[in-house]
Amino acid sequence: MSKRKPYVRSMDGWWKKNPYFVEYMIHESTALFVAAYAFILLVGVVRLGQGEAAWNTWLEALKSPLSIVCHLVLLAGAIYHTYSWFKILPITMPPVIVGGKKLAPEVLTGSALVVAVAAGLALLGLVWRIAL
Amino acid sequence: MTKIRKRSNAPIFWGLFGAGGMLSALFVPMMIFITGIAIPLGFLLPAGTMSYPKMLAFAQNFIGKGFIFAIISLSLWFAVHRVYHSLHEFGIHAGFGAKLLCYGIAFVSTVVSAFVLLGLGF
Amino acid sequence: MSEQKIIEIEVLRYKPESDEAPHSEVYKVPFTDDMSVLQGAQYIKDNFDGSLTFRWSCRMAICGSCGMMINGIPKLSCETFLRDYYPNRISIEALAHFPIEKDLVVDLSGFIEKLESIQPYIIPKEPRTIEQGEYIQSPEEFNRYIQFTSCINCTLCYAACPQFGLNPDFIGPGAMALLHRYNMDSRDGAAEQRMELVASEEGVYNCSAVGYCSEVCPKHVDPASAVNINKANAAKDYFLRFLSPKGGSK
Numbered sequence: 001m002s003k004r005k006p007y008v009r010s011m012d013g014w015w016k017k018n019p020y021f022v023e024y025m026i027h028e029s030t031a032l033f034v035a036a037y038a039f040i041l042l043v044g045v046v047r048l049g050q051g052e053a054a055w056n057t058w059l060e061a062l063k064s065p066l067s068i069v070c071h072l073v074l075l076a077g078a079i080y081h082t083y084s085w086f087k088i089l090p091i092t093m094p095p096v097i098v099g100g101k102k103l104a105p106e107v108l109t110g111s112a113l114v115v116a117v118a119a120g121l122a123l124l125g126l127v128w129r130i131a132l
Numbered sequence: 133m134t135k136i137r138k139r140s141n142a143p144i145f146w147g148l149f150g151a152g153g154m155l156s157a158l159f160v161p162m163m164i165f166i167t168g169i170a171i172p173l174g175f176l177l178p179a180g181t182m183s184y185p186k187m188l189a190f191a192q193n194f195i196g197k198g199f200i201f202a203i204i205s206l207s208l209w210f211a212v213h214r215v216y217h218s219l220h221e222f223g224i225h226a227g228f229g230a231k232l233l234c235y236g237i238a239f240v241s242t243v244v245s246a247f248v249l250l251g252l253g254f
Numbered sequence: 255m256s257e258q259k260i261i262e263i264e265v266l267r268y269k270p271e272s273d274e275a276p277h278s279e280v281y282k283v284p285f286t287d288d289m290s291v292l293q294g295a296q297y298i299k300d301n302f303d304g305s306l307t308f309r310w311s312c313r314m315a316i317c318g319s320c321g322m323m324i325n326g327i328p329k330l331s332c333e334t335f336l337r338d339y340y341p342n343r344i345s346i347e348a349l350a351h352f353p354i355e356k357d358l359v360v361d362l363s364g365f366i367e368k369l370e371s372i373q374p375y376i377i378p379k380e381p382r383t384i385e386q387g388e389y390i391q392s393p394e395e396f397n398r399y400i401q402f403t404s405c406i407n408c409t410l411c412y413a414a415c416p417q418f419g420l421n422p423d424f425i426g427p428g429a430m431a432l433l434h435r436y437n438m439d440s441r442d443g444a445a446e447q448r449m450e451l452v453a454s455e456e457g458v459y460n461c462s463a464v465g466y467c468s469e470v471c472p473k474h475v476d477p478a479s480a481v482n483i484n485k486a487n488a489a490k491d492y493f494l495r496f497l498s499p500k501g502g503s504k
Binding site: 011012015025028029031032034035037038039040041042044045046048049052055056059062063067068070071072074075078079081082085086092115116119120121123124127128130131132 | 184204
């Protein structure tokens with residue numbers, strides 16, 4: 001008669017026990033910030049479809065201090081999303097071979113972040129040109 | 133005994149998640165800054181940048197329409213995928229109902245934005 | 255004359271024949287700067303409680319036997335040193351996410367089954383005779399898989415992976431690293447066969463890119479990369495399977 005009685009430990013609160021996992025949960029949560037902004041845009045699009053008056057109401061609402069503060073918070077979350085997304089790029093992308101050697105993770109992340117900044121600035125430039 | 137394995141349907145949601153994560157990582161910070169901070173405060177960009185005529189023209193433009201649609205829709209497919217999986221990580225075994233709710237939100241938002249954007253004409 | 259240093263080692267003990275649940279016991283272990291945590295456990299077994307049970311073999315970080323949670327982090331106890339924790343207490347526990355058989359020994363049978371299930375051997379693209387001679391492999395072809403051959407089956411990556419902890423059916427990082435090793439070997443032709451596992455509900459999509467597996471791997475295998483590269487492969491297979499009669503995984 002076997003004396004085996006394997007004990008299965010609980011996974012409750014697993015992510016609180018290791019700083020690596022705490023950071024993981026934080027960067028996962030940035031999706032909520034992105035979602036919140038997407039909903040704001042969605043409301044905007046619906047208002048645009050409802051005509052000038054509706055659109056202007058939405059536009060005015062964006063000027064309120066509450067909206068500005070919210071957007072600053074969303075901005076922080078979105079920036080962290082960008083940073084953490086590219087930080088895990090060396091894991092999620094196949095290895096990049098340059099000159100016969102695998103590209104170091106820091107180089108890959110660094111390059112991707114440069115591209116992200118450039119993309120943002122390009123967008124700003126484009127909007128600026130359209131605005132004028 | 134050969135185990136019959138079920139193929140996962142995850143690739144669909146994973147693909148949308150990846151596209152949305154990448155697009156939002158590249159453009160959402162600046163979008164938030166432009167639409168939520170700069171223009172409302174009249175900082176860096178002229179206050180009339182998002183006036184109704186200008187925005188309508190942008191949304192009627194093929195590329196503008198596509199961009200708005202992509203940002204809204206893909207960002208949401210990205211976010212709901214993460215939220216659904218985070219439920220599992222928090223120990224909430226929410227099952228099919230939660231999956232339907234999460235992906236349903238992204239689906240409905242996609243349909244609504246497509247409907248409105250197409251309705252604005254070209 | 256230098257004083258004998260004593261470090262407190264807290265061990266999660268569990269005797270299946272008499273305990274309902276694991277419980278901690280603290281041992282005061284005299285140590286020298288060259289002693290590993292494994293040697294600490296051996297000291298406890300030799301001097302305090304002969305029933306303390308743990309796996310070990312080579313004591314030089316190549317056999318993969320001595321993995322355990324050291325202050326909550328999966329490590330090989332033979333290459334972790336008591337001096338780095340002194341004067342604080344060290345707590346050691348069986349590898350996370352596996353059922354505890356006894357003390358620091360876990361049930362690895364699930365892991366072994368997963369290794370067997372991926373067909374971890376070269377399955378040639380076409381039958382090859384001795385007369386055809388050896389396979390010729392270029393340095394570039396060699397570099398595509400060699401990193402994944404370093405795995406010593408220590409299962410620290412499984413102890414690190416929360417998705418495996420939440421779903422023990424997940425094929426997991428180590429088995430995927432080995433699977434990827436064979437798929438990437440130019441001598442092998444069975445990527446399609448292995449795809450069934452990769453694309454299944456127990457396959458790669460359980461992974462949420464936490465990346466901790468690659469952090470803890472003592473041999474720098476980078477199992478996270480092996481898993482995530484195969485998400486794209488499985489997606490290709492999923493979407494292209496109706497186009498080609500043999501499926502899209504090639």
